[in-house]
Amino acid sequence: MSYAECCEPWHAGRADGSAQAPTAEALMRSRYSAFVLELADYLLASWHESTRPRTLEFDRQTQWLGLEILQTRSGGEAAQQGVVEFSARYRSAGQVGQQHEKSTFVREAGAWYYVTAI
Template sequence: MTRAANGSPPLDTDPCPCRSGDGFGACCGPRLSGDTPAPTAETLMRSRYTAFAVGDTGYLLRSWHPRTRPRTLDLDPEQRWLLLEVLRTERGGPFDDSGVVEFRAHFRAAGTRGSLHESSRFTRVGGRWVYVDGDIADDRR
């Protein structure tokens, strides 16, 4: 079972961490459980954000392209993901084979706030969307 960072599983009626406006059970929950594949690159990116938020390393590895996937993945248990902003999408629709999603994900770690600004690349493998890699933007001012 997928567990939230605080150790308790998200309920189907809880707001989805990706902030789609839907409950976890109607949004990313079925994707993390493997019941429903992501229909678009953006949907996969949102479900991967949710997997980071709830600490589901299994889903993160399964949804990563086999060519670029790390052997293991260790998440920082002290890092809390707070907010996802989807900034731009390029292709990645139901009839595309590749796509890009630019996003900013806000977090808190070691008592300070930060954000990750990335343009992620996605492709289909065996008919399913997977994360390939991404370019991290330098937002320092």
């Protein structure tokens, strides 16, 4: 799936509310792409206010290499909560690594938000 099909509509529409990721997994994919593209405003806007940091800084040495969704629990179009387990590969300082996480999401007023990792 291309960026234009997957995540660009969510990145472009989050600020004015015209486009929202329909599922927790779609939000997870769009947040990964936002990390790759260093879209701090989108990441902060899609982060739940209860856990959102004030600012976000990117490690310029990190190159994201790929995302694999391992499992999704709930988080569908009719759900209010969801958990997405993923593995994201990266290269930093010449070393390849992976970030493995189970992320929790909540939907409020029709919009999905990342809450925290469990």
